[in-house]
Amino acid sequence: MEDHDHIRARVRDLVARHDLAGMTQREFLGHRFDAGLAWVHAPAGCGGLGLSRALQPVVEEELAAAGVPRLNLARNPIGLGMGAPTVLAHGTDGQRARLLRPLWTGEEVWCQLFSEPGAGSDLAGLATRAVRDGDAWVVDGQKVWTSLAHHARWAMLLARTDPQEPKHRGMTYFVLDMQAPGVEVLPLRQATGQAEFNEVFLTGVRIPDTMRLGDVGQGWTVATTTLMNERVAIGGAAAPREGGPLGELMRLWRDRPELRTPGLHHRLLRLWARAEAARIGNERTRQANAAGKPGPEGSAAKLAYAGIAQDISRLHLELTGPDALGYDDWTFRRSEMTGSGEVRHAGFHYLRTRANSIEGGTNEVLRGVIADRVLDLPREPRTDTKLPWKDVPR
Amino acid sequence: MTTPHVADQPIPSLIHSDVEDDLRATLRAVLGERSSWQKVLARLDTPEQPYDDDLWKTLAQDLGLAGLLIPERFGGAGATEREAALVLEELGRFLTPVPYLASAVLATTALLSCCPWAESDVAGDLAALADGSTTATLAVSAHRAPTAAFPDTVTGVRTRGAGTGGTAMLTGTVPHVLAADRAELLIVPALLDGAPHLLLVRSTDPGVSVTRETCLDATRPLGTVVLKDAEARPLTGQNVAVAVLRHAVDTGVALLASEQLGAAEAAFEAAVDYLRTRHQFGRPIGSFQALRHRAADLWSELAAARGTARYAAACAAEDSADFPLSAALAAAHVGDIAVRVAEESLHLHGGIGFTWEHPAHLYVKRAMSSALMFGSPDQHYAELARLADIPGA
Ligand SMILES: Cc1cc2nc3c(=O)[nH]c(=O)nc-3n(C[C@H](O)[C@H](O)[C@H](O)COP(=O)(O)OP(=O)(O)OC[C@H]3O[C@@H](n4cnc5c(N)ncnc54)[C@H](O)[C@@H]3O)c2cc1C
Numbered sequence: 029m030e031d032h033d034h035i036r037a038r039v040r041d042l043v044a045r046h047d048l049a050g051m052t053q054r055e056f057l058g059h060r061f062d063a064g065l066a067w068v069h070a071p072a073g074c075g076g077l078g079l080s081r082a083l084q085p086v087v088e089e090e091l092a093a094a095g096v097p098r099l100n101l102a103r104n105p106i107g108l109g110m111g112a113p114t115v116l117a118h119g120t121d122g123q124r125a126r127l128l129r130p131l132w133t134g135e136e137v138w139c140q141l142f143s144e145p146g147a148g149s150d151l152a153g154l155a156t157r158a159v160r161d162g163d164a165w166v167v168d169g170q171k172v173w174t175s176l177a178h179h180a181r182w183a184m185l186l187a188r189t190d191p192q193e194p195k196h197r198g199m200t201y202f203v204l205d206m207q208a209p210g211v212e213v214l215p216l217r218q219a220t221g222q223a224e225f226n227e228v229f230l231t232g233v234r235i236p237d238t239m240r241l242g243d244v245g246q247g248w249t250v251a252t253t254t255l256m257n258e259r260v261a262i263g264g265a266a267a268p269r270e271g272g273p274l275g276e277l278m279r280l281w282r283d284r285p286e287l288r289t290p291g292l293h294h295r296l297l298r299l300w301a302r303a304e305a306a307r308i309g310n311e312r313t314r315q316a317n318a319a320g321k322p323g324p325e326g327s328a329a330k331l332a333y334a335g336i337a338q339d340i341s342r343l344h345l346e347l348t349g350p351d352a353l354g355y356d357d358w359t360f361r362r363s364e365m366t367g368s369g370e371v372r373h374a375g376f377h378y379l380r381t382r383a384n385s386i387e388g389g390t391n392e393v394l395r396g397v398i399a400d401r402v403l404d405l406p407r408e409p410r411t412d413t414k415l416p417w418k419d420v421p422r
Numbered sequence: 423m424t425t426p427h428v429a430d431q432p433i434p435s436l437i438h439s440d441v442e443d444d445l446r447a448t449l450r451a452v453l454g455e456r457s458s459w460q461k462v463l464a465r466l467d468t469p470e471q472p473y474d475d476d477l478w479k480t481l482a483q484d485l486g487l488a489g490l491l492i493p494e495r496f497g498g499a500g501a502t503e504r505e506a507a508l509v510l511e512e513l514g515r516f517l518t519p520v521p522y523l524a525s526a527v528l529a530t531t532a533l534l535s536c537c538p539w540a541e542s543d544v545a546g547d548l549a550a551l552a553d554g555s556t557t558a559t560l561a562v563s564a565h566r567a568p569t570a571a572f573p574d575t576v577t578g579v580r581t582r583g584a585g586t587g588g589t590a591m592l593t594g595t596v597p598h599v600l601a602a603d604r605a606e607l608l609i610v611p612a613l614l615d616g617a618p619h620l621l622l623v624r625s626t627d628p629g630v631s632v633t634r635e636t637c638l639d640a641t642r643p644l645g646t647v648v649l650k651d652a653e654a655r656p657l658t659g660q661n662v663a664v665a666v667l668r669h670a671v672d673t674g675v676a677l678l679a680s681e682q683l684g685a686a687e688a689a690f691e692a693a694v695d696y697l698r699t700r701h702q703f704g705r706p707i708g709s710f711q712a713l714r715h716r717a718a719d720l721w722s723e724l725a726a727a728r729g730t731a732r733y734a735a736a737c738a739a740e741d742s743a744d745f746p747l748s749a750a751l752a753a754a755h756v757g758d759i760a761v762r763v764a765e766e767s768l769h770l771h772g773g774i775g776f777t778w779e780h781p782a783h784l785y786v787k788r789a790m791s792s793a794l795m796f797g798s799p800d801q802h803y804a805e806l807a808r809l810a811d812i813p814g815a
Contacts, residue, residue: 278812281812282811288814288815289815290814292815293807293812293814293815296812297806297807297812298803300806300812301751301754301755301806302726302755304751305726305727305729305730305755306726308433308730308733309726309727309728309729310729311433312436312437312725312728312729312732312733313725313729315435315436315437316437325725328721328725331718332722392715394718395715395719398718398721398722399708399715399718402718403694403714403717403721404698405694405698405709405714405717406697406698406706406708406709408709408710408711408714409709
């Protein structure tokens with residue numbers, strides 16, 4: 029209770045001292061960071077107050093009560109969802125001081141340089157090399173499917189530093205300045221026509237050793253923090269009933285009786301129940317873990333979310349009537365940092381959600397995480413984990 | 423604009439408090455010892471049949487669990503549906519053959535609903551239920567959906583007095599009644615002088631006979647109640663009988679989801695254990711990806727079912743405006759998942775899972791018959807459609 033009051037007082041003080049009307053959202057976010065109200069579980073000076081994670085909702089409630097608009101995570105989704113938790117967990121004081129504030133305000137956008145043409149589900153097989161050169165590292169390799177690389181100032185980079193070691197042990201984690209010489213970002217056109225993601229070529233890129241996150245050879249441990257938070261970011265937020273795409277679908281269903289058929293009704297009812305059950309189940313998990321770190325439950329939430337989102341968008345397209353056969357725009361263009369504001373044809377959402385079962389770990393990979401980490405089932409036999417990485421067949 | 427039905431309700435706490443965890447631990451210890459599946463199975467072949475009356479006495483009298491929903495002024499524990507749901511989770515886990523759902527949930531809820539106008543008439547019976555000295559049931563067919571028309575197979579006339587103080591005489595038959603042969607008190611929905619009423623009948627009175635039925639789930643027998651000019655005490659006037667019955671059955675449906683959850687969790691855990699220990703092709707079968715992934719999917723679905731069942735119990739406890747919807751959702755959704763988990767558990771055990779000497783079939787029978795109890799999944803989905811404003815074609 030004392031902590032609650034402390035937080036409430038700080039929020040009131042923040043709002044009293046900084047009039048939102050007189051500044052940009054970004055400036056206000058900066059003040060909020062300085063007041064320790066960005067993420068209260070972070071240490072003082074890093075946007076937090078060193079309090080329990082469970083108290084974050086108190087901040088949001090109090091801000092909402094003061095009329096401050098809800099946060100738009102789209103200002104920096106990868107940075108906020110994954111970059112910040114990783115830097116908080118593994119970063120040095122210097123890294124935290126340099127990186128966290130502009131990440132939080134959205135001034136510096138982040139991306140994730142993990143996947144490669146030869147390493148997706150088998151991320152630990154990656155081949156991008158980082159070689160020590162004095163107090164820096166020199167990086168060569170190719171990354172792919174990198175969302176938002178074209179907006180990003182910083183990247184979470186996982187690279188191989190010791191090919192003699194088995195795959196999981198020879199990697200190191202870096203924070204890469206995307207403006208460094210030798211970084212080349214090329215758009216990749218997606219099934220939807222637009223380009224959210226990119227190929228990123230790294231040629232002789234120098235990273236100062238001060239931008240290494242965690243110890244040399246500890247890249248996999250650090251990356252696990254990133255991945256656990258990714259799945260929570262994708263699957264985990266508390267949502268209202270009929271929130272998001274389901275709400276759109278229900279509006280269409282209620283407004284256009286002439287589109288309804290018994291078969292669609294049967295499917296819609298079951299989908300509604302599945303979505304509502306997943307929402308309540310997620311909320312239970314959230315309550316149970318409010319004070320803890322994201323764990324494998326996030327993988328379960330993401331798995332459920334992917335299937336539900338795919339089925340909702342498909343039903344929506346089927347319910348669209350004759351216009352379902354159309355599309356709005358195939359132009360090859362880059363995505364913008366606008367969040368979800370843009371209204372698109374149902375076909376766009378149908379296509380975009382096909383990626384939900386791939387991005388952030390495929391459904392198969394997530395089932396494996398649950399089988400290993402939650403159910404503690406016997407592992408699948410593997411031939412690749414004990415060999416030096418350089419000897420693994422590719 | 424969202425419709426009022428769909429208006430977002432804040433989700434109450436769905437995790438257990440320390441007190442609730444203690445209750446669970448106590449219960450699990452008792453049931454683990456006295457209601458192992460071997461013991462449950464062995465009872466099915468004895469003439470005394472499945473009920474474990476001694477265990478029921480322990481649970482109802484010594485642990486005071488029959489009185490959880492009953493207020494303290496009648497000698498009950500004054501707890502809520504949350505705690506009753508937790509008890510049902512554990513009873514489901516062990517398939518414990520005791521009349522908890524019938525007596526401590528359905529009949530008790532019906533009697534409690536009558537308190538506003540008939541408190542002095544039911545206080546004695548509630549006290550007897552609370553201390554475990556008597557057992558009751560709601561004499562409706564377990565196959566009847568909560569939304570079905572008021573039962574009309576029992577009819578009667580008033581013999582003395584008006585209102586809830588008098589007496590009546592009932593004649594008729596009610597099949598598929600839960601725990602019929604264990605109940606001393608029958609709460610009977612009937613048409614009295616042509617109008618819906620709930621009445622109380624003592625099963626030991628003349629004109630009352632009960633026969634046990636052979637059931638798909640032999641661990642939870644049903645019976646047929648036959649009344650022939652049996653004496654009865656009206657508990658409701660005609661205006662409230664429909665609502666009282668509906669509330670009792672809705673509560674039963676909402677809490678049955680917790681029992682289904684508990685049984686599904688046990689069936690799932692048994693399957694996972696087997697996946698770890700059974701070897702084929704030189705490795706534990708749980709290392710085959712096809713099975714690992716099936717187990718992961720079942721676990722994810724159970725996580726959703728757990729939330730849904732707990733939500734329905736919490737809504738009942740808080741008398742939430744969302745209670746009817748939460749009950750329909752739990753009945754429709756948890757039922758489906760529980761059946762799937764039980765079926766998969768049997769399958770994952772291979773041939774041994776299909777033998778009488780293995781508990782897998784007990785869980786399939788319990789899951790399937792529970793899913794068909796108090797409304798089929800289709801009927802629950804139809805009710806959900808109405809409550810959530812999802813009109814059909
Ligand atoms: C829209 C989108 C955005 C993305 N953004 C980013 C990003 O910002 N940064 C980033 O680093 N990556 C990003 N990714 C990459 C994503 O993480 C990978 O695509 C994903 O991990 C799968 O890897 P892959 O594409 O190499 O497929 P593969 O790993 O080759 O998988 C092919 C198929 O095989 C299955 N499979 C693979 N291994 C197994 C196994 N052991 N058992 C069973 N099935 C298996 C997979 O499930 C899949 O169905 C993005 C992807 C998409 C679609």
